[in-house]
Amino acid sequence: MTPILLTGPLVEPVTLADIKGYLRLDGNDEDRLINSLMAAARMLVEAKSGRCLIAQTWRLVFNRWPAGGAIRVPLSPVIRIVEARVYDLDGEAITVPPSHFHLDTLADPARIIMAGPMPLPGRAYGGIEIDLRVGFGETAAEVPMPLRQAVRAIVARWFENRGDDPEYVPAIPREVLALIDPFKRMRL
Incomplete structure (x- = not known):
């Protein structure tokens, strides 16, 4: 990731x-x-x-979906899932609606739990992207x-x-x- x-x-x-x-x-x-x-x-x-x-938007890029169906988010706190995409063999983006995920913000780190089967990426590397809004607030x-x-x-x-002081170590x-x-x- x-x-x-x-x-x-x-x-x-x-x-x-x-x-x-x-x-x-x-x-x-x-x-x-x-x-x-x-x-x-x-x-x-x-x-x-x-x-x-402060709220900022990050993209998580994966090669494949995790076997257990849950993604541990390395950023915290998570506000919401903005958008998710899977790229097919032709490099076309297939949008996966945020409703296809459950965002567990009570876990630390937060987890994105897949709610059902997800489309498989067609390219070997970077075939999955999830955009997140993270931070304590705006x-x-x-x-x-x-x-x-x-x-x-x-x-x-x-x-x-x-x-000014060459001996100062921050x-x-x-x-x-x-x-x-x-x-x-x-x-x-």
């Missing part, structure tokens, strides 16, 4: 005004830098937590507060330490990791 980002988040989990207030900044001189730090901090929190913060307010605070704290740390502070840890996917 290969996940491919189709559309990234339209907003960040914190606003520019929120970060500027957090940093106690006036003026617009640093806005471009802060915007890039916010995006990078979001991606770091997503990587460390294993969760997509707006920053839907992202849990500890994850938003982690983004703020990372942006503040990076803003204050811009590489690390995620323990207090930020403590904010992220409860959202990590557990493995037993």
